[in-house]
Amino acid sequence: MRLILVSNRLPVQWDGTPSVGGLATGLSSFLSHWKSLGNEVLWVGWPGKSIPEKEQKKYSEQMEKEYGTIPVFLKQKLADFFYNGFCNKTIWPLFHYFTAHCEYSDLTFQSYEEANEEFAQTVAKIYQPGDWVWVHDYHLFLLPGLLRNIFPNIFISFFLHIPFPTFEIFRLMPERFRTKILNGLLGSDLIGFHTQSYTQYFLRTLLRCLGIENERGVVYHQNHLTKTGAFPMGINVEQFSNYAKSKECAEIANSINRNHKDLKQILSVDRLDYTKGVLQRLNAFDLFLKENPHWIRKCKFVLVLVPSRTDVSSYQSMKRAIDEKVGSINGIYGTLDWTPILYQYKGFPFEELVPLYKNTHVMLVTPFRDGMNLVAKEFLVSQDSGMLVLSEMAGASAELPEAILVNPNDLKSISEAIREAIEMPKEEIQNRNQIMIKRLSENSVKDWAEKIFHETEEAATKNLSFQTKSISPNSEQLLPNANKPIFIIFDYDGTLVPFQSLPHLAIPYPELIENFKKLLSLKNVTIAIISGRDRTFLENHFGDFPIHLVAEHGAWHKPPNIQNWNSLFTSSGEWKSQILNHLNEFTKRVPGSFTEEKDFSLVWHFRNADPDIGLNAAREMLDELSQVSSNSGFFVQRGNKIIEVREYGTGKGKAALKILPNDDMNIFIFGDDATDEDMFREMPEPAITVKIGKSETMAKYRFKSPNEVQIWIKNLINYLEGKNETP
Structure with missing residues (x-):
């Protein structure tokens, strides 16, 4: 199988030199394993600079041949507005809760759209049916939707490596931006997040921004289902652990530590970014030395700061502030033979980073907000008895509760955590670390990627089944066979007419009335409407037609050309007053709701x-009523934006069977919600059952909307009229 991995940057720089750190390093062990199974990998991304048009063809061929990479060519101005603009001045600060840093620009969002379209065109050129397309990170939110429009059955995953914010934060983005982002993401078969919290924030955002609900993390949208889930990214545990135990690593660690053998090492390794809280960390270390003077000359703080976005003025200012703070602490506390902070402004290769981890007694990972933070995991599997101090705002904290968790905004808390960690008995540190290391060993980066693949495969299989049920209303498969009579059963709301804000507004269109007249004028055609509506509504709108009317999900029946309604069962109705009071209490609590x-x-x-309040109240109501419904004469059912409580013995399936003749007939049933599943289930096998809408169903076929039901009715009329005219 071929994997097309898509990310903003390629794993090699434009000149072919490997990229340091990032996704390429994180995925290297999985990709090696994937290839060892006989699979192929193509990596699509931006090479990092603008390539002249006349050189692009030759450059593409060289990059694919030598590195298995497919470059996306962006003009420098577009790349600037896309990456430095919308990605890093809108999405990055917003998703990390730095709302004051956000800029909302139509110009940069337009560039974001154009860049995503360039990525889509590049993938489309190499895509083959059966490929697994795996899209990574916030730069490419729109890509899954763009690819889904080109290839409806594409097998596609999306993984977000940064946090997904709460709805209250996400909705600060202009509606015209956020709607396109959410719709783009929903083109995926699977959307993965680092933590369950991020997943829930995303699902709630869908509900609040687009009114889209989910069923246990599965979202149905535009005739497609998308699965969501938490997949905390792992690391290559064996690689770090084995190297940490090697003779080579021990020698490097000893040489680094030669002049500081008696000092306890506190380590911080981070990229230069305002989300990482580096300056806050230095202030906390300053406070630690003030409040614990007995640790002066007995510890050292190794600060590794990896350069990032060096051309951005705000990052240059941040770098100056950090430099000044390091100089201040070293100036205040340093002596001729002791420097409190050893400051390195550069990236370290794997071979030097692991010995640094190995020497460390206290690891400080205290970002203000972080999607995961793999440094914390790398440290744990690379040392013997070092303690991790971890921000509770990092995604890794959900997996590593045995670490000392701190609030990154609380200097005193971090200072005290440093003291607790540096003075913690070795035995306790090892006990805590063993638990965390075991957990990390069970979720390596290979396990992480394989789980995402299998979950995507499962979602794509469901989607294929989902898609195969979709059918054109003009399909010949939906036409009656032979010369047998035709019996058609329709639900009403959501089937014959779209839903409206208030039930009394959902009245039949004149076109529907005309089509019914035409159908009924043809011989051997019988129509039934089986609805949750009451008798009065159905009588008022369809009472003049010679059709079966069934009200309240089968409680009442009015046969064709008969004036009176017949009850299909008897009832005492004792349960109603108690439940009515209960529902009315919810109506008082939830503005905009009402009881019918x-x-x-x-x-x-x-x-x-309000979609959030309404949905939460509905779940609460379902839970409460389900607990008291057994042996109480009623049962509870969820419908489309409704909760229905009805008497046992009612049901559309039983009602449909009661009104269907025993004759050999063409039977058609159309319905849109859970109550109609009873009919689909009860019907004889030859019956043609059609679900309207996007939720799971037992029906054989699916229409997208009530409009397609009208198209089918017209098509049937034309077919039957043409047949009658044939000599």
Whole structure:
């Protein structure tokens, strides 16, 4: 199988030299394993600089041949506005909760769209059916949707390496930007996040911004399902652990530590970025020395700061502030033979970083906000008895609760954590670390990637099944066979007419009335409407037609050309008053909701309520009523923005069977929600059952909307009229 991995940057720089750190390093062990199984990898990304158009063809061929990479060519201005603009001045600060740093520009978002389209075109040129496309990170939020539009059955995953913010933060982004971002993401079969919290924030954002609900993390949107989940990224545990135990590593560690053998080492390794809290960390170390003078000359703070975005003025200012703070601490506390902070402004290769970890007694990982933070994990598997002090705002904290967790905004808390860690008995450190290391060993980067692959495969398989049910309303498969009579059963709301904000507004269109007249004028055609609506509504709108009307999900039946309604079962209705009071209490609590009372059922509507409040109240109501419904004469069912409580014995499936003749007929059933599944389930096998909408179903086929039901009715009329005219 071929993996097309798509990220903003390629794993090699434009001149072919390897990229240091980042996704390329993190995925290297999985990609090696993937290739060892006989699979192929192509990596799509921007090479890091603008390549002249006349050189692009030759450059592409060279990069693919030598490195297995496919470059995306962006003009320098577009790359600037895309990467330095929308990516790093809008998404990055917003998703890390630095809202004051955010800029909202139509110009940079337009560049973001154009860059994503360039990526889509590049992938489209190399894509083959059966490829697994794995898109990475916030630079490419729109890409899954763009690819889905080109290849409806594409097998595609998306993974977000940064935090996903709460809805209250996300909605600060202009609606015209955020809607496109969410729709783009929903083109994926699977969307992965580092933590369960990020997943829940995303799902709540979908609900609040687009009104899209989820079923246990699965989202149905535009005739496609997308699975969401938490997949905490791992590291190559064996690589770090084995090298840390090697003779070579021990020699490097000893040479680094030769002049500081008696000093306890405190280590910080971070990229220069305002989200990392480096200056805050220095201030906490300053406070630690003030409050614990007995540790002066007995410890050293090794600060490794990896250069990042060196051409951005705000990063240059941050670098100056850090430099000044390092100089201040060293000036105040340093002596001729002791420097409190050893400051390195550069990146370290793997072979030097692991010995640094190995020498460390206290590892400080205290970002203000971080998607995961793999440094914390690398440290744990590279040393014997060092203690991790970890920000509770880092995604890794969900996996590593045995570390000393701190609030990165609380200097005193970090200072005290340094003291606790540096004075912690070796035995306790090892006990804590063993638990965390075992956990990390069970979720290596290889396990992480394989899990994402299998979950995507499962979601894509469901999608394929989901797609195969979708059918054109003009399909010949939906036409009646032979010369047998035709019996058609329709649900009403969401099937014959779209949902409206209030039930009384959902009245039949004149076109529907005309089509019914035409259908009924043809011989051997019988129509039934089986609805949750009450008798009065159905009588008012369809009482003049010679059709079966079934109200309240099968409680009442009015046969064709008969004036009176017949009850299909008897009831005492003792349960209603108690439940009505209960539903009314929810109506008071949830503005925009209301309770509808019928003869044998009660319906609580929350379509007009705040989506978050309404959905939470609906879940609470379902839970409460389900606990008291057994042996109480009623049962509870969730519908489309409604909770329905109705009497046992009612049900569309049983009602449909009661009105269907025993004759050999062409049977068609159309419905849109959970109550219609009873009909699909109860019908004889030859019946053609059609689900309207996007949720899972037992129906054989699926239409997207009530509009397609109208198209089918017209198509049937044309077919039957043409047949009648044939000599």
